[in-house]
Amino acid sequence: MWKLLHKLKDAVIYDADREFYAKVFPDSVAPRDLLRLRKMDHADLPRVLTIENENYEFPWSEGIFKDCFRAINYTNWVCEAPDESIVGYCIISVMAGEAHIMNISVSPRFQRQGAGRKMLEHLIEYARPRAEKIFLEVRPSNPGAIDLYRKTGFREIGVRKNYYPAKQGREDAIMFELDLVPRL
Template identity: 85%
Template sequence: MWKLLHKLKNAVLYDADREFYAKVFPNSVSSKDLLRLRKMDHSDLTAVLRIEALNYEFPWSAGVFKDCFQAMNYTNWVCEAPDDVIVGYCIISVAVGEAHIMNISVSPYFQRQGAGRKMLEHLIEYARSRAEKVFLEVRPSNPGAIDLYRQVGFREIGVRKGYYPAKNGREDAIMFELDLVPML
């Protein structure tokens, strides 16, 4: 029961205690703990598209993000810093007992500060009651993301040849899977 209450408290969008302690005792709260996730809405698209353009040579268009809003099985979030600056976003699709992480992206100005891990952990918890497995693809040229996925428990299950557009043609995708149902 207490574990559930603790999880609920951590899921609250605004935790005044954390912000108070961060101001009064700056070393007592990590920057990751001050980040909060909320559902993405259309007014977030400008910030999301800016992050997308900074991170990818072949970014998703506004139309792709708008399609993600309309798709029945997609759920979209933004990750905000305490000053309401959007530092990242994530999108997941859940259907027929499977979850697929479509995109996790963190502004280059906030990378390596825990936002990617926070969003990944959030997506996993979101999927836990809705799916048996979580899947994702990642570029081999993104070793930081690969390392994070492995740390969280994802395992490599294959390669999709020529999956991503690249400067000189196409780049493969490494496929990862995470079992959400404990093995007996």
């Protein structure tokens, strides 16, 4: 039963009641709560690539995103506004009891409005029945993301030296971990 429920939840995350109440009582629902997550498909790539290029000096190529579609242990999502415009995307890999957040990115026009948190929380819930731990890396030069990860319960577990390309050579990555299995 739970597996079927998770499969259905994986297809589309949508709450029609929230959208209804937002239309009838506009101040009753936060804009973040109207965002929907759905599986990414190939038709989403132009918008996803636009967001990727807006956010990163060294963006992923279209080929990398296509590889993410082909990898059987990767799941790719887009985050949509009520008008169905894509405001962000996220990619997770789950294998051998571990989950790894590969990418979370929000359009600059929608940053600091809850889309990143919504996607992160979704990835955590997606991984919870499939993995014991979830990992990610982040640039030290991205304090907003670091703050979000810490507030969501991630803890710093190390540094990967020279992990990211940067204008002045390479930049380290801070490694974060979140336990998905409650400790007794």
